[in-house]
Amino acid sequence: MGCVPQFVIGLSRFNCFRIEELGAWIVRVIAWQRSYEMAFELLVHLNNKYALDGRDPNSYAGILWCFGKHDRPWFDRDIFGTIRYMTSQSMAKKFNARRYMASV
Numbered sequence: 020m021g022c023v024p025q026f027v028i029g030l031s032r033f034n035c036f037r038i039e040e041l042g043a044w045i046v047r048v049i050a051w052q053r054s055y056e057m058a059f060e061l062l063v064h065l066n067n068k069y070a071l072d073g074r075d076p077n078s079y080a081g082i083l084w085c086f087g088k089h090d091r092p093w094f095d096r097d098i099f100g101t102i103r104y105m106t107s108q109s110m111a112k113k114f115n116a117r118r119y120m121a122s123v
Contacts (some may be wrong), residue, residue, distance in 0.1 A: 043113050045085040046105040055086065055102075 045062060052058035062082050067073040084090055085103065092101035 043105050043110045045082065046103060047110065049085060049102070050099075050104075059086065 048062060049055065049058040052061065059082070062085075063079070066078055066082060070078055072078045080088070087102045090103055093103050095101050096104060
């Protein structure tokens with residue numbers, strides 16, 4: 020959970036993220052937690068506390084999309100099942116970490 024505090028700091032900048040970047044972070048948070056339930060509870064808490072649209076149904080839909088709601092099943096993988104998975108390499112294509120680190 021060491022990366023989560025930096026994620027929290029960046030949450031106030033929701034409007035600066037493209038949806039692909041935000042989804043990439045959410046999928047990584049899922050990977051960092053012990054269970055889907057823990058990841059969902061954490062993401063809902065962070066969303067409600069820091070997001071400009073926290074507690075809005077559209078905001079919840081965005082979180083649930085990362086858990087597979089309104090998304091097609093992906094290839095069955097150990098641990099992740101059929102939830103969309105984001106490797107570090109895939110995330111690097113969507114998220115410019117150097118630019119982000121220069122901005123914080």
